[in-house]
Amino acid sequence: MTxxxxxxxxxxxxxxxxxxxxxxTSGGLRFSPLVDIxxxxxxxxxxxxxxxxxxxxxxxxxxxxxxxxxxxxxxEVPERRSLRREYEVGDYYRQFSLSEQINQxxxxxxxxxxxxxxxxxxxxxxxxxxITVVSE
Amino acid sequence: xxxxxWRGPGFGSPFQELERMxxxxxxxxxxxxxxxxxxxxxxxxxxxxxxxxxDEEKLYLTAELPGIDAESLDLSxxxxxxxxxxxxxxxxAASEVNYHRRERELGNFRRSLTLPVKVQTEAIEAxxxxxxxxxxxxxxxxxxxxxxxxxxS
Numbered sequence: 001m002t003x004x005x006x007x008x009x010x011x012x013x014x015x016x017x018x019x020x021x022x023x024x025t026s027g028g029l030r031f032s033p034l035v036d037i038x039x040x041x042x043x044x045x046x047x048x049x050x051x052x053x054x055x056x057x058x059x060x061x062x063x064x065x066x067x068x069x070x071x072x073x074x075x076e077v078p079e080r081r082s083l084r085r086e087y088e089v090g091d092y093y094r095q096f097s098l099s100e101q102i103n104q105x106x107x108x109x110x111x112x113x114x115x116x117x118x119x120x121x122x123x124x125x126x127x128x129x130x131i132t133v134v135s136e
Numbered sequence: 137x138x139x140x141x142w143r144g145p146g147f148g149s150p151f152q153e154l155e156r157m158x159x160x161x162x163x164x165x166x167x168x169x170x171x172x173x174x175x176x177x178x179x180x181x182x183x184x185x186x187x188x189x190x191d192e193e194k195l196y197l198t199a200e201l202p203g204i205d206a207e208s209l210d211l212s213x214x215x216x217x218x219x220x221x222x223x224x225x226x227x228x229a230a231s232e233v234n235y236h237r238r239e240r241e242l243g244n245f246r247r248s249l250t251l252p253v254k255v256q257t258e259a260i261e262a263x264x265x266x267x268x269x270x271x272x273x274x275x276x277x278x279x280x281x282x283x284x285x286x287x288x289s
Contacts, residue, residue: 009183009224009245036227037236047227049240051200051267080196083252086185087200114202114267 017093029090033069033116037096043121044100050092051114060109060118067096069116183245184220184269188252192281195255195273202267203240209264211271213257218271219248253279 014031033048046067050058053071061068071092101123109118184199201209203224210221223244254276261272 009241009243011181011183011185012239012241013185034239034241036238036240038228038233039236040233044236045233047240049202049267051202054266078191080189080191082187082189083195084186084188086187113204113206113264114200 014087014090016090029088030093031088031090032094033071033092035094039100041122043102043119044098046096046116046118046120048092048094048116048118049114050111050116052089053092053111053114053116055111058109058111058116060107060116062098062102062104062107062120065098065102067098067118067120069094069118071111071116182247183241184247186247186249188249190252190275194275195251195253197269197271197273199269200267201264201269204264204267204269206264209262209269211260211262213251213255213260213273216251216254217248218251218273219246220269221246255279 012034017030017032033050035049036047038045046069048069050069050071052073052075054074057072057074059068059070061070069092073089073091075089098120100120102120103123106121107118109116111117184201186197186199189196189198197218199220201222204222205225208221208223210219212219212221221244224242227242251273255273256276259274263270
């Protein structure tokens with residue numbers, strides 16, 4: 001009989017966003033957040049890890065079937081001496097192309113404990129329409 | 137008075153040449169070491185990654201824990217070792233939905249780390265905000281730097 005052991009979390013180092021040589025104007029770092037995306041009959045759900053991002057610093061945008069998520073991290077720089085630095089702090093940015101038809105008006109986004117959840121409801125499937133052929 | 141006089145056009149002293157080679161090797165080694173340090177600073181491979189900073193009075197530890205159930209977070213300090221434990225919130229089962237991507241890590245974690253100085257264990261404070269855990273650890277009296285005033289006699 002096997003004992004059910006809960007899964008241990010692996011370390012993921014943050015992946016800097018490839019800007020294709022371009023730099024951010026603010027000079028800050030920009031990371032690609034880890035995401036989970038799942039789909040059911042109602043729609044798509046995108047969940048992204050963006051620790052340090054508040055609702056004010058968040059922007060979610062859908063344009064031409066491209067979903068863009070951006071999270072600004074405001075970093076306070078107190079007078080402290082760093083003893084150990086295992087992770088870097090920076091903004092989050094990632095884009096996805098959506099193949100599904102999304103009901104743009106019903107998109108919702110929420111952020112809690114550094115996790116962004118975007119729900120993208122699908123458009124009602126197109127009703128099959130009977131086309132009458134008129135013979136002349 | 138110089139005993140040896142090796143200076144000539146394009147011909148340095150043999151000691152200069154050795155010195156030049158030594159400098160070259162040292163530079164090469166330090167460049168290599170810096171490169172490695174930038175890639176893997178204090179990499180431990182244990183979740184969560186932490187940053188540790190200090191000022192005169194306190195140590196400040198921060199860790200990014202997005203989606204961690206605040207209820208599950210457990211901090212303890214024993215001697216000089218701080219242990220952080222917790223687990224993530226669960227997501228819908230794969231049988232209920234179709235996953236397109238699954239990059240986020242779910243499960244349990246536990247990390248211990250040795251603190252560089254003694255701390256006042258009873259005065260440790262922790263907060264969890266926007267997915268970032270911040271632990272403030274006041275240094276023990278003997279660990280603080282003492283300012284010594286010099287009397288002007």
